[in-house]
Amino acid sequence: MPIFPTDRPKISRLIVTGAAGGIGRMIRGRLDHLADEVVLSDRTDIHVSGNEVSRPCDLTDLNAVRGVLRGGGDILHFGGQSLEAPFETIRDANLIGTYNLYEAARLEGIRRILFASSNHAIGFHPREARLDADSPTRPDTLYGVSKVYGEAMARLYYEKFGIESLILRIGSIAPKPADQRQLATWMSVEDTIRLFGRMIHVTRLGCPIVYGMSDNAEAWWDNRQTAYLGWHPQDSAEDWRADTPDDGWHPDEPKARYQGGVFVTHPHPGTEEGT
Template identity: 35%
Template sequence: MTDQRVLITGSAGVVGTLMRPRLKRDGRVLRLLDLAPQTASDASEEIVTASVTDAEAMASACEGVDALIHLGGHSRENSWEATLDVNINGTQTVLEAARAAGVSRVILASSNHAVGFRRNDSDLPADSSPRPDTYYGVSKAAIEALGSLYHSRFGMDVIVIRIGSCFETPLPLGPRGLTTWLSPDDGARLFEACLSAPSPGYRLIWGVSDNTRRIYSLSEAEALGYKSLDDAEVYAEQLASKPAPTGAAAEYVGGPFCTAPLGVFNPL
């Protein structure tokens, strides 16, 4: 049986690091691409040191690939120039390399910040139109549009995941994490559903766990086979003494990103 080869860009980042061990399977090879140094743990991993903005490197990385998980790029607010170069131009470079190589399944990491200025209403649809809160949010809205274009033009199956917050626990995010958390194990379940769903076409889905305080619709992800088994509420007691968001940070999906300075790196 031929191995399934999955290319993961940004594999040394926060989400990539969490997903790498969880997406290992018999009969699957993970091709791990990042600018940061990495070491293969065994023969089921292939290491590529490159930037998503390097068209030649991406073309080579996509050769023989069955599916692509695109996590690469700036994961927080940055200057417009850096955001445009890496997140938007880089994603187009990745998609074009995937198209040329015949990669039929692409999973793109978007963010809640693509709709950051939507209000915190319950059961927010996954395909809500963009209302970005930052340059970073604009780049994620552009990534979603690029995914739609490459599906419509070239028939590529493209699933875009609007990720809430994927960390080991929601604790670094404070009380907001009780709403936005995607547990690493649920993250792996979600990516597996995206990899295995038959002929999904173009889909926008939320990437969150089934949290008690969830405001995001999971019906779109569940239609692909996702089943969340985790809930951030188990951390509620540990966060009880932390100050709750106020003002715009409490009113809008993007939380503190809605008032943070544009173009300035924000660690959370």
């Protein structure tokens, strides 16, 4: 049953980039209630079943991306470099790749995209800060900078061409929190799928910034500005607290002080320690 009477119904086509990656593997097989056909794309072919089809392409190749997007549909854009890396790697996958994705979407008439941004776009905010969609970005890595760029790209294509994007600043999507930091940043797979549903079904999406977290007690982020989406996370990291290992970090260490965790202390690529 739709939450709002005017909700868009099930769509005919949903395209997932980065479908062979960690998140792609967690959401696979859980999307058929959202779309008649689920198009899985990554650099190499993916073994498919049910209503899935595999359409490999490299995001650095605009024509290849256009080929995958031809036929329309909404996009879950998870493809790209997901950790700190030398600039050239970030540039190819996340700068050129994100431009190609949005430009191909414009050329192929796509209207709605989820852009997988990251908490590392705001990783240098201290953990005591409560952030919302208007908080300034403070990337903690070159990777985080590429996510700020991707968010700006999403916004440009919304203002100029009306392509709606849900900018998801993902905390940590995982079956359960892996460490103390993830007691704040964890986003369950089920809450993630619920959010996809809202992105697809809501009548007007716009271009919201949503912090990707479950209903965690220890939250650093405030999603009240995007209440209109009707997304209500139902899981909580608190249920896993007793099973979550202690980091053994002193609270004054930068990785314990800042929201980005260990990313704030990653050696910078190109420096002696970072290569």
